[in-house]
Amino acid sequence: MNFVQNIRLALASLLANKLRAILTMLGIIIGVAAVITLVSVGEGVQDVVVSEFEGLGNNLLFVIPGQPDANEFTGNVVRTSLTNDDYLALADTQNVPDLLRVAPTYGRPAIITRGGEEARTTVTGTTPDYTGVRDFAPVLGDFFTEQDVLGATRVAVLGQSVYEQLFPDGESPIGETIRISNVNFRVIGLMEEKGGSGFNDQDDVVLVPLNTAQRRLFPARLPDGEYRVDQILAQVISEDRQDAAIAEMGLALRQSRGITFRDEDDFTILSQAEVVGALGQITGVLTIFLGVIAGISLLVGGIGIMNIMLVSVTERTREIGLRKAVGAKRRDILWQFLVEAVMLASLGGLIGLLLGAAGAYLISSLSDTLDARVAWNSVALAILFSAAVGLFFGIYPATRAAGLNPIDALRYE
Structure with missing residues (x-):
């Protein structure tokens, strides 16, 4: 058969x-x-x-506090704080010539209100270079300036998702007043639509000057008088200079944080490719x-x-x-x-x-x-x-x- x-x-x-x-x-x-x-x-x-993560920007490096504990296999991380001094050390082109832009971020969840409208979102304090690092610019109005950061002014730039919740009728938000954690802020800009997913909506954010977030909204002062940041975003001038930039950043941060040659780093520098991988x-x-x-x-x-x-x-x-x-x-x-x-x-x-x-x-x-x-x-x-x-x-x-x-x-x- x-x-x-x-x-x-x-x-x-x-x-x-x-x-x-x-x-x-x-x-x-x-x-x-x-x-x-x-x-x-x-x-x-x-x-x-x-x-x-690829949509966050081009040639990005992420600086986060702490290092994985080599003695533990549970993924525990020994945490230390990054500070404004660390950001300034990296922003100095003499220290790190292979970086194009540097932007620190410091954010916390908050309730935003306008009249009878309310939005629960993340308020992130940062600097003007954030738009270049993230390739994320206002589509209406302006982003805040370095003077706004230094003066800790109460101005805010809205993400598209927050704008839709606070301004359901579609009117212009420029010049309007919103309240962030019961503090009045003037809206000066509306960010372009970045997109996102059910896991992370990149438009669900309100951006304010770094010093405003650290001193007026979510106190970030450490016992030594420094102000902490959550992470530092850095953009490399070109992809082929990434390794050199990482080495320069490591040296600048060790000097800024007073780490001796015998001690291990208490910070981590990650490339975009490493995070995605x-x-x-x-x-x-x-x-x-x-x-x-x-x-x-x-x-x-x-x-x-x-x-x-x-x-x-x-x-x-x-x-x-x-x-x-x-x-x-x-x-x-x-x-x-x-x-x-x-x-x-x-x-x-x-x-x-x-x-x-x-x-x-x-x-x-x-x-x-x-x-x-x-x-x-x-x-x-x-x-x-x-x-x-x-x-x-x-x-x-x-x-x-x-x-x-x-x-x-x-x-x-």
Whole structure:
């Protein structure tokens, strides 16, 4: 008996017991659909996270306080504070000639009100170079100046999301008064739409002068009289000067912070590529984890296939005996049941693939930012794995069928 005949026999057997075949394939269908959907969502989340960090600006370096504790494997970080002096040391072109711009940030959550309207957002204090570092400029009005920073003036620039909440009628915000944590501020600018996602809306922000945030809104004075900042953003003059800039920044910060040559750094400098790569690894591991969980359903489905094939062998014992009596060889019976098991799993995998792709499309259509794209590698893996499941769990029933004695099989009631 050739391969085509085995396929015909398998199809005839499946069509003769449609309901049982569908119920048997259910585990494979659910497993493959879950794998395709979850992996597609994981790929989409990874794309969103990477695109958001790439959208922060060009050739960025991030300075954050603290260093990972080398003696701990829990990810604990020994925290120290960055200060205005650190920012000024990096902003000095004599210290770090390979930096184009430097902008510190210091922000806290706050409630913004205007009349009867209210918005809960993050108020970030920074300097005028923030627009260049982040490639994020006002579309209406102006950004605050260095004089506003030095004078700690009460002026604010709104992000698009905050503007829509405080000015639902779409009127111009320029010159209007808003209250940030019960302190009056005059709106002088409206930022362009930067975009974001459900994870991080980059337009959900209010920008104020650094000294205003540190001294009038969220006191940031340290016991030694310095004012702390959360992080420092630095833009390198060109990508090929990044390593040189990092070395220069490290030296300038060590001098600013009084770190001796024997002591370790108490700050961390991260490149944009490092941040994107780390986040990519995290989301990649999460995608694999979700795929493994969904793959358990495939194993459960495989056990179901083996169970049904054993029942099928029992039901068709006389048929097996008759085929052997008229000349069918052991390998013919073996291949007949193996092909049937593989077809059962493959059809379930195909149906699961279609359902998984439909689920990914549905999730994408419900989200404005998440593109749950179906990756071809996950499709190939799901189909091959489902066929392998059918082959693996079909071997025992097929071997049992092939090993039946024809005389005993013909006498079976």
